[in-house]
Amino acid sequence: MRTTNGWSSLLVASVDAALMRRDSVWIVSVSPLSGSGSNMPDLEAQAGSKRVYVSQSEYSEALTKALYNPQLLHGANNFLVSNYEDLIQADDVLSAEPKRALCVKKVFYPRTAAVWFGLALFLSTAIGLTAGIVSHDLMLGFAAGTGSLAILGAIQGALVWQARSTGK
Numbered sequence: 001m002r003t004t005n006g007w008s009s010l011l012v013a014s015v016d017a018a019l020m021r022r023d024s025v026w027i028v029s030v031s032p033l034s035g036s037g038s039n040m041p042d043l044e045a046q047a048g049s050k051r052v053y054v055s056q057s058e059y060s061e062a063l064t065k066a067l068y069n070p071q072l073l074h075g076a077n078n079f080l081v082s083n084y085e086d087l088i089q090a091d092d093v094l095s096a097e098p099k100r101a102l103c104v105k106k107v108f109y110p111r112t113a114a115v116w117f118g119l120a121l122f123l124s125t126a127i128g129l130t131a132g133i134v135s136h137d138l139m140l141g142f143a144a145g146t147g148s149l150a151i152l153g154a155i156q157g158a159l160v161w162q163a164r165s166t167g168k
Contacts, residue, residue, distance in 0.1 A: 016106065017112060018159070019159060019162070019163055020108060020109055020110075020112040020113045020116060020159060020160065020163050021106040021107060021108055021109055021112075021163055022106065022107065022109045022112070023064075023067060023104050023105070023106060024059060024064045024067075024104070024105060024106075024107045025059075025060045025063035025064045025066075025067055025102060025103070025104055026057045026058060026059055026060060026102070026103045026104075026105060027057070027058045027060050027063075027100055027101075027102060027103075028054045028056065028057045028058075028100070028101055028102075028103045029054065029055045029056040029057075029098040029099070029100055029101075030052040030053065030054055030055075030098060030099055030100075030101050031052065031053050031055060031097070031098040031099070054103070055098055056098075057103065063102070067104070108160070108163040108164050113156070113160055116156055117153075117156060120149060120152035120153060120156060121149065123148065123152065124145050124146070124148040124149035124152060125145055127144055127145055127148045128141045128142060128143075128144050128145020128146070128148070129141060129145070130144075131144035131145070132144070132145075
């Protein structure tokens, strides 16, 4: 695992917030074999591609909450061992049969989208009021506010569309 300094972790958090996504934990079934069998590794030599194929994925709400609040795992040793025992494996033996694994991936987060919409609404209102007060023209202020809301809404819509198309 690579450690990051404060600036790079702040940059990653900012990009994730801007793209309205957050980390989530999934339990996946992985296999070194594709469905067609054309990527058959040499099982005797224990050599092959480092590529794995995900055949199933299931969102784990409990592990996602624990990712953001590790205190939830204190005292949960028996629960983790009984429910996720096959995820903890000491061997690196290449096997043709699918194995369960943990996967952390970024998914669209609707709560962040709602915050961004509220921010866009507030910002466009402020722009409209400022333009109207400075120019002493109510219609110009209204036009500036609604125009900025339209632009910010279009940007957010494009980001939501992109995030949903690459998410779950």
